[in-house]
Amino acid sequence: MKKLKNWDNQTWxxxxxxxxxxxxxxxxRVKFNKNTKILDIGCGRANIISNLEKKYKFKEKPIxxxxxENKGIKKNIIFKKIDGYNYLKRxxxxxxxxxxxxxxxxxxxxxxxxxxxxxxxxxxxxxKILIFSLKTTNNKIPCFKKMKQKLDSSLKRDEKLFKIIxxxxxxxxxxxxxxxxxxxxxxxxxxVKSRYISxxxxxxxxxxxxxxxxxxxxxxxQIKFTxxxxxxxxxx
Ligand SMILES: C[S@@+](CC[C@H](N)C(=O)[O-])C[C@H]1O[C@@H](n2cnc3c(N)ncnc32)[C@H](O)[C@@H]1O
Numbered sequence: 246m247k248k249l250k251n252w253d254n255q256t257w258x259x260x261x262x263x264x265x266x267x268x269x270x271x272x273x274r275v276k277f278n279k280n281t282k283i284l285d286i287g288c289g290r291a292n293i294i295s296n297l298e299k300k301y302k303f304k305e306k307p308i309x310x311x312x313x314e315n316k317g318i319k320k321n322i323i324f325k326k327i328d329g330y331n332y333l334k335r336x337x338x339x340x341x342x343x344x345x346x347x348x349x350x351x352x353x354x355x356x357x358x359x360x361x362x363x364x365x366x367x368x369x370x371x372x373k374i375l376i377f378s379l380k381t382t383n384n385k386i387p388c389f390k391k392m393k394q395k396l397d398s399s400l401k402r403d404e405k406l407f408k409i410i411x412x413x414x415x416x417x418x419x420x421x422x423x424x425x426x427x428x429x430x431x432x433x434x435x436x437v438k439s440r441y442i443s444x445x446x447x448x449x450x451x452x453x454x455x456x457x458x459x460x461x462x463x464x465x466x467q468i469k470f471t472x473x474x475x476x477x478x479x480x481x
Contacts, residue, residue, distance in 0.1 A: 284343045
């Protein structure tokens with residue numbers, strides 16, 4: 246599989262508005278203060294924890310882990326290029342929040358199980374694990390036919406991963422984060438061309454180009470939809 250490099254590369258997922266709304270959502274579930282210690286597994290360019298750090302000036306900087314070191318990773322956090330499971334296994338530190346946002350689908354079921362087992366042990370008293378993933382039914386991400394097939398099969402797999410998560414974590418709460426996306430067709434087509442989402446990574450170049458023509462005729466100038474994430478929350 247190709248590497249995911251453009252997910253948060255000047256897209257709505259890295260916009261101020263999105264990050265602010267997302268962090269408001271987080272703040273309702275984790276009462277942030279100067280002492281909050283955060284680990285973000287699969288942090289990408291670390292926009293989320295960087296924004297939190299700016300706001301709360303934590304005593305210990307948030308740690309972001311990713312297997313890819315993209316250009317433009319935020320500098321006010323501690324970034325480590327490492328697999329999330331290996332990091333948790335090696336480092337016996339405890340956190341108030343372990344965040345996994347739109348990352349679980351990169352793990353095999355067995356690694357996810359092992360990761361959750363260790364993550365539970367790495368929580369402080371009343372610490373939380375928050376897992377965010379695309380909503381699996383009636384998902385609104387704009388797709389061309391082939392992209393939709395790939396997305397749907399990935400979402401089916403996610404449902405299996407949700408079952409694993411619930412079994413492992415037992416006492417969980419579920420909620421949804423909604424973000425209204427307004428994006429020009431031109432910008433969205435650029436995102437598709439840059440394979441911004443993992444269901445595009447394995448498509449051939451000619452399939453991407455055909456998909457772009459399909460989207461060109463499907464949408465007018467503006468694309469509007471709601472990006473919805475399921476949030477699974479576990480508290481120690
Ligand atoms: C869809 S992006 C989400 C980025 C960020 N959490 C956000 O929502 O903006 C998923 C990220 O997880 C990373 N990733 C995949 N497998 C990983 C692993 N085993 N350990 C750490 N990060 C991983 C990918 O490289 C990618 O940057």
